[in-house]
Amino acid sequence: MPKPRQEAMASPSATGALKPQRRSYSIGELSRLFEVTPRTIRFYEQEGLLAPERRGQTRIYHEKDRVRLKLTLRGKRLGFTLAEIREVIELYDAMPDGNARQLQRMLEILSAKRAEMQARLEDIRLMQQELDEVENRCRSVLEQLDRRDVT
Template sequence: MPYSISDLAKEFDVTPRAIRFYEEQGLLNPERRGQTRIYSPSDRVRLKLILRGKRLGFTLEESRTLFELYDPSSGNRRQLETMLETIDRHRTHLAQQLHDIQVMMLELDEAETRCARALEAAGSAENNKNIASTEG
């Protein structure tokens, strides 16, 4: 079943421009009929995989590599091994980012506490000053 660019854009909630970009990058290869692009079921699956990879943090180059490794006669073993290596790299990177975020959250909590105490102390000092000026 052939798909138009608007069919795919609507189905995957992306812009036609994004689909054309993936085409320009050599990730999709629609048939052309005049000015019209006709996408195959294979193009649809590739777009789905590109978008899934993007959500998982894969670069377009990593997606391209996985497509190039695809060999139906191999039972996809090389593709799956490469995918596992890529997932492991991304998981390691995300774990480091998570650690960095947790450290930053602790630092923000400490800064917030210091600021609140300083503001409270400044308010107390201002109140004491006002009390002293009304008594004098």
């Protein structure tokens, strides 16, 4: 996996309350910012993950779109499909007009997602354990080699 530069790594600030706050971005700027191709960004729009403003036929992205893209890419890194991510994102900002029934449904979905994240956390924990084991075996073999060289 290639190395991210700007947005890709988490910044210390929590929820982007007071960030650069650029008014808008072109598709090219946004693509460089997150190290994805314009094609990818257009594809995400087509899949209902983004909905940029249009000036003529040109797309104009704002903070809201930037946040959505960030969420999308984060979701992808966690192995979610675009459809699943869209589900969460739709929750994220389709709320003001929510009736109680809808909101209850949301809470259920949130709870499910939360459980998934917990499961992933456990996966990571176990994976790290195995990395530890391999590393230990690896180092012990290296030690053996050293000892043999010295004696």
